[in-house]
Amino acid sequence: MLNPHSIEAFVLIGFGGMFGALARYILIQFAPSRNFPLGTFMVNVIGSFLMGVLLFSNSSSSISLIVGVGICGSFTTFSTFSLETIRLLEEQNILYATVNSMGTLLSSLIAIFIAQLLF
């Protein structure tokens, strides 16, 4: 059992975050994102699904901390998402900005719902 306030918890979450950030970077590198930020869209939906799996499979609290807070938390990103949405608005691409912001939300919620059905 991991004490949430221990230095071990912080370090393990840190390594989870490192792994999540590298995985996000690699996935985004390979996603075709010329006009639409598909890479960020994908990591956010996949990460939300994994977060749902963690919750509904009743994982131990230590696993939830390392995988949920560490890996999934860092694998997904809000700041890049909000920046890219603003960039689309600045390019007057209202359609893609709407699809990005609403699509990420809807797809993530559906992904969590599917995780609930599966686990």
Next chain:
Amino acid sequence: MNRSNQRRKNIAFSVIHYLIPLAFGGFIGAITRYAFTLLFPNLISTILVNVIGSIFIGMVFYNTAFTKQSNPLLHHFLIVGFLASFTTYSTFALDTFISPEFAMLNVLLTYVLGFTGVLLGKSINEKSLKGAFKC
């Protein structure tokens, strides 16, 4: 011979200037976010990290000192590593899913404050940081 040397140099450059700063940024970003979740109640901590992260990404993204071309190391450490890991979409989506009574409020606050946060960061950069971080 020449080409494989060049390739080795390129890989070494990517590891030193992209991957290591990114991994280090991800490490501290996750720990900083976790500190917020210990300090503030559930929904509020996620809103806080996402809004603060959006303000900061607006400040640095539009600053020429932090672009991928001008300073790849800082760009990957700060934007792709730290700020991207400090903020999170999965926790936000899960919060929205499991607390229906706050779902609307959570989405509205996160989206409105997050998007205006980027614009606020951008204007902070334009008004007061432009000269400060020139390289």
